[in-house]
Amino acid sequence: MDENKTHLVFTPTSPAQLSFIERVDNVNDELVDALRIPGMQIIIYGPSGAGKTTLLINKLNQLYESQVITRCMVGMTMEQIILDGFDQLNPYFTSECVSSEKISISSDLKLSYFGLKTQIENYFQEKSQRLLPMQLTPQRLAYYFGHSNNCWVLEDFHKINEEEKIKLSQIMKVFMDSSFEFPELKIIAVGAVDSAREVVQYDPEMKQRVSEIYVPLMSDNEIAKIIYKGEELLNVSFKSSLIKRVQRFSSGLASVCHYLCLNMCTNSGIYVTADEKINLNEDDFDKAVEKYVKASSDTLKEIFDRAIKVNRVRKYNNPHIILKAILQLGKDGLTHNEILNKIQKTIPDYPAGNLTTYLKQLQHTTRGEILRYDKNAGNYSFSSPFVKAYAHCLLTNQAKKNISLDEVQIPLNELTKIFIKSFMVQFDNGK
Template structure:
């Protein structure tokens, strides 16, 4: 047997629950990948990547963008940000390129553009400058800083502009931001690689382009679905090879099930396992991982997640003070009562008949439950026309909260106090185990994934 030299990797670089995967990056299915890479390489084509939170939008982008662009800059859109804030941030990001000595860079930017960049920058008083980016008040942009000018700055430096969380921009500002995309599209005659890539939540792709029909076929809307079990498995397989560890078959299949198509859960469980076993870098000798190791990792994950679960669940059932019937809550209760993995609109409607909720109100609340304003607690699968819970942790938490509420019917404050108790974690784990362990023998069809 040939002795292979062991490369040592830091565990935190291999399992990356909160950042883009690099070493364990799994190529997404060919159809999706080609669609994206082709759009990336098509002059003038703008891109909207959308999908549920945590399904891999940023990671896919990070792993592909460097193959096409010398530079990419990300503007993170936040609630309340104005169009002006966005243009400003886009402008500011380029400052490392447009400086007096930017001629030392490998590519040349026309000197007049450099001058005009610096001119705009100089026209902004320092005080203004720092507040422009953070304050949500409407500021007036310097007259020279037009969208066209910004597009030129990006085009000339072969830079790509990424707008993360596009869906957080509201109203007029959203329309204006869409128009920005149109400007970039039109200016691609001059700079063929000029591109904006917008990343947004599921169900929001249309919002980017709805204001202008002309944009329709010049924007690639790409849906990033949940990962398939074999893709999640690839993350584990790559990680175990690079760290010289060995997950038992049972551990692997459970991680896949627990992940529910979310790579972040897979990374977090694997990282917890490694840290618990003090594996901080590639092991010199092979280390085996068994089911007890996984159990500890899950407990830790649930413990860490319990606050997030609480706020996600609260958000999903929040209604105004004057509202008499809490429709989202009734829907969730009844989805759980159906005791099925997936449920149809009709099944839910039949189930909630006694509450005299109109079908249109049901439809409205159901679609809200599938978007970030209600924590995406449910997922709608266009292909099967069925709904399911976003992930098992959230489902189990909802069960626990609603069940406690049903049986005790206590006021909200008391309830929350109960849930702070340590026992919640054990209860959650029990529910999750019951949901999952019965199904371990089931076939692959356990998950229904959206198609692209």
């Protein structure tokens, strides 16, 4: 049996490779088709943690020679993004890098790349600002990408401001039109939002040449497949009741599944594939949850604080009202109407428009992405069951003690108990 490192099998914070599982057929096929069609631009969207990056990286590795990945951050301009793409092409144009027989870059092309690079550097020294010089046009960018056989991945493109995003549509057009010369040239924009148009607002005329791919959260079946794959790679066996628990706790987020399985293994001293099969049981699971809570309680607090932050006093404390109503309703996956009805039971004149605005905001990074919207089902849920349990715990404690939210203190061990209890209740109810 091959020896695998546990940290490379269960990867809660990086794209899975060893334990990568193929996604349901249509998602897989759509992406593979879109990657193969020359000139087809791609937008991948869906909830945070659904597995967009992992799917893309694995498919690119199977189908592509190489790719340039630009990670977008809040506040980045399109100029900065273009420069990042341009800078990352550097190795393909240096003479030392002969990456494959397929890529042959003429000395003229190298000269042109470095000429432009020097111009840009001089330009920055003069202006001391990251503004794009005129010479780096989308056409030239496409030309360098094309010649180096690269496609360009824009990760987390949803974080970019609207007015900056508009420029991408123009660049996509140029990349599309260059596909005759460079069949592999394409832009793949990835965003954690619930419609492709929120990632890139492209022109209607481009519709035929942009593939929109929705990556949903994982089904329980898919979560189980990750666990089975891990079992095989590490020669361990999770008790069947544990598989159900991990599915329940993960609620579609593979990262939670990876985290819990990783903790169960490392707690038992399994750092590489075991020589003889090792069984893992409920005790290991509880310990894993405890560790997870310890590691994530600060993050949970931060998400919650962001979600309910009020910048100025308004008639309604909207985030607070909405989260409370969702928690009181108890179940996951609530429609706009269900939430509105619940709120209006206590605040009869609460405006539907406020709910619409804040449901949108609560999915955004500025509010910790505390909620998520399931496009297929048309309903809202907490972004993870842990966030939900944490919010529940804080709000009930606050109400019970009649203090402000800032004053609520929950010791870690209590938090762990509450988590396990709240998941087990759901579990026992067979939900």
